[in-house]
Amino acid sequence: MTEDTLFELLHSEVVHYALQNDERSNQDEDLSIIEYIGFSVGYRIIERLTKDMSRFKDELDTMKFICTDFWSAVYKKQIDNLRTNHQGVYVLQDNSFRFLTKISNGKQYLEAASKYVAFTCGVIRGSLSNLNISCLVTAEVQNMPSCKFHIQVQRT
Amino acid sequence: MAVCVAIIGKDNAPKFFACANPEEELNFQYKVLSSLDIVEEKLNPTVKTSTADLRELYLGMLYSLETHKIYGYVTNTKIKIIIIVDSTNTSLRDNEIKSMFKKIHSEYADVVCNPFYIPGEPITSKSFAMNIKSIMLQA
Numbered sequence: 001m002t003e004d005t006l007f008e009l010l011h012s013e014v015v016h017y018a019l020q021n022d023e024r025s026n027q028d029e030d031l032s033i034i035e036y037i038g039f040s041v042g043y044r045i046i047e048r049l050t051k052d053m054s055r056f057k058d059e060l061d062t063m064k065f066i067c068t069d070f071w072s073a074v075y076k077k078q079i080d081n082l083r084t085n086h087q088g089v090y091v092l093q094d095n096s097f098r099f100l101t102k103i104s105n106g107k108q109y110l111e112a113a114s115k116y117v118a119f120t121c122g123v124i125r126g127s128l129s130n131l132n133i134s135c136l137v138t139a140e141v142q143n144m145p146s147c148k149f150h151i152q153v154q155r156t
Numbered sequence: 157m158a159v160c161v162a163i164i165g166k167d168n169a170p171k172f173f174a175c176a177n178p179e180e181e182l183n184f185q186y187k188v189l190s191s192l193d194i195v196e197e198k199l200n201p202t203v204k205t206s207t208a209d210l211r212e213l214y215l216g217m218l219y220s221l222e223t224h225k226i227y228g229y230v231t232n233t234k235i236k237i238i239i240i241v242d243s244t245n246t247s248l249r250d251n252e253i254k255s256m257f258k259k260i261h262s263e264y265a266d267v268v269c270n271p272f273y274i275p276g277e278p279i280t281s282k283s284f285a286m287n288i289k290s291i292m293l294q295a
Contacts, residue, residue, distance in 0.1 A: 043275055048265040050232035054211040130233045130275075132166070 004076065011099060015115050031118040038122020039129070046127035049073055059153065062131055063090050070127065088153035092124075097147040105144040113141040117149075124149060158256065158292045159224070160184040160240040163264060165276065166233070168192055172279040174288050188238045191226050194218045195236055198228070213261075214254050229257040237261065259291050 018033045049070060056062045067079035071094075081093035099116040103109050117139035125137045128151070136152040162184075163172040170188075175181045198215050215228040220243065229237040237260055241248055267273050267284050279285075 044269050047231070047233055047235075047268040051261055051265050053232060055213060055230075055232060057211070132234055 008099065008102065011119060012116070014119070019115065031115065034115070034118040035122040035125075038119040038124075039126035040122075041119075042123035042126025042128075043130045044126075045074075045123075046070075046130045049127075050131070056131070059088075059133060060084065060086075062128070062133060063092075063151070066124065066127065067092060074123065088155060090151040090153070092149040092151065094147050094149075096145040100141070100147060101145045103144065110141065110144070113144070113147075114139070117141065117147055121149065124151065157245070157294070158239050158241050160188070160238075161260060161288055161292055162188040162238045163260075163279065164188070164192060164236040164238065166235065168236075170278070171235075172284070172288070174285060174292065176292065184240060187221075187224065187226060187240060191218045191228065191238055192236065195228050195230060195238075199230060214257055216250070227253050227257070229261070231261060231264075235264065237264070256291060256294075260288060263287050263291070 014037065015034060018037075019030075050065075053065065053069070056065065063082060063084070067082050071077065071079050075094070075098045077094075077096075077098070079092045080095045081091075083091045083093075097117070097120075099120070100113060103113070103116070121137040121139050125135060128135050128137075134154050136154065138150045138152075140148045140150065142148075157176070159176045159180075161172075161174045162170060165171045170185070173181070173185065173188075175184055195215065195218065198218075213229055213231060215230060218226045218228045218238075220226070223243055224240050225243055227239045227241070229239075231237075237257055239253065239256060239260075241253070263284060267279055267281055268275060270281070273279070273281070
C-alpha cells in the first residue's frame with residue numbers, strides 16, 4: 001500500500017512542480033511538460049510489461065492489453081469500459097480514476113482535473129508509440145472520479 | 157555457446173553487437189543484416205511460409221549455413237534479437253536458445269528503463285555488454 005501512496009504523491013508533486021513557473025507568469029497552463037514525462041515513462045515501461053506477452057494480433061488486441069494488464073500494472077484496476085468505432089477511435093472509460101479519487105467530487109475542482117490526467121494521456125501515447133501505433137490521446141472529465149480517454153490512431 | 161549476439165532496432169538499425177571473436181565481427185554483421193529479410197518475411201502474416209505460431213516472440217531458426225546457425229526473436233516493440241551459434245555445436249537445444257533470448261530481452265528491458273539511456277540510440281552501457289557476454293558464454 002505504501003508504494004501506491006508514494007506514486008500518487010510523487011505524481012501530484014510532479015504536476016505541481018511542472019506548473020510552478022506558469023502560475024508566476026500567469027499564462028495558460030502548459031501541460032506539455034507533464035504529457036512528455038508521461039510519454040517517456042510509457043515508452044520505457046511498455047518494454048518491460050510486454051516482455052512475457054505473446055505477440056499482439058492487431059490494434060484491438062493491443063488496446064485490450066492497455067485496458068487490462070497495463071492499466072492494472074499502473075493504476076491497480078482495469079478500465080471499466082472500452083468502446084471503438086473500428087476505424088481508429090477508441091474510448092477508454094475509468095469510473096474511478098486513481099488520480100482523481102482523492103479530489104473532492106463536486107464541480108469545484110473540475111477545471112483542475114485536466115492537470116491530473118495529462119500524465120496518463122502521455123503514458124498511453126508513449127506506450128502505443130513504442131508498439132508502433134502513433135496516436136493522439138485526449139482526456140475528458142465530466143463527473144469527478146470518472147474519466148474518459150479518447151485515443152485517435154493516426155494512419156499513414 | 158553463441159558466437160554472436162545482435163540487437164537491431166525498430167528501423168532495422170543496429171543497436172548492439174557482441175562477438176566472441178572480434179576479428180570475425182564484420183563477417184557476422186553481414187550475416188545478421190541479411191537475416192533481417194527473413195525476419196520481415198516471418199512477421200508478415202500474408203506470406204504463409206512458416207508453420208510456426210505467429211504469436212510467439214521466438215521465431216526459431218532463420219537459416220543455417222555450413223558453419224553457423226542463425227536464430228531470431230522479435231519483441232512486441234519490434235526490436236529484433238539475433239543469435240548466431242556454431243553449427244558444430246550440436247549440444248544446444250531449442251529450449252536453451254529460447255531461454256537465452258528471454259534473458260537478453262530482460263537485459264534489454266532493463267537498459268530501456270535506465271533514465272540515462274535515450275531510446276533509439278545504440279546501447280553503450282558497459283554492464284549491459286558484460287551481462288550479454290556472460291549469457292553468451294553460459295549456454
